[in-house]
Amino acid sequence: MKKNWIVLLCAVIVMIAGLALVLSQNHISGTPVATSSDILANSTPKAPSSQESSEIIAMTSKSNVYTVKEYEGHIGVFFNDERKPYEEIQVEVSTLPEADRKLLKDGIKVTDTDRLNSIIEDYES
Structure with a gap:
């Protein structure tokens, strides 16, 4: 049971890190928002x-x-x-x-x- 929680926690951490990376790349690229x-x-x-x-x-x-x-x-x-x-x-x-x-x-x-x-x-x- 403890092993399942550790695997789940690691998966969540990897997903959060990936999301943070994508968001930071969008912010860094400076793509202008057209209005x-x-x-x-x-x-x-x-x-x-x-x-x-x-x-x-x-x-x-x-x-x-x-x-x-x-x-x-x-x-x-x-x-x-x-x-x-x-x-x-x-x-x-x-x-x-x-x-x-x-x-x-x-x-x-x-x-x-x-x-x-x-x-x-x-x-x-």
Whole structure:
């Protein structure tokens, strides 16, 4: 009976140590947490930094990618590599500031639906 308790205690200690290691690695890596304020600045979405770009490229192989870009004079939201948008936003691109037109020409790629909704809301307001 005593041997079973010792084995159980050792297993618990190993699990706690493993969890602590994983949590410390996440803390050390310094992976930024993206918020909607990271995407929007003064009603103009920011271009992703080089770190965000590499993060997006790394995530594209693992998850779905949404691209917000100009489509037939207004804004289209494309899912993965589709040629036709799955959603069209009736905002004329020509009425937007130059910075927004450039971003939409290049396409804004996101993998998170909350970030996608923030971008869409920004352009619709």
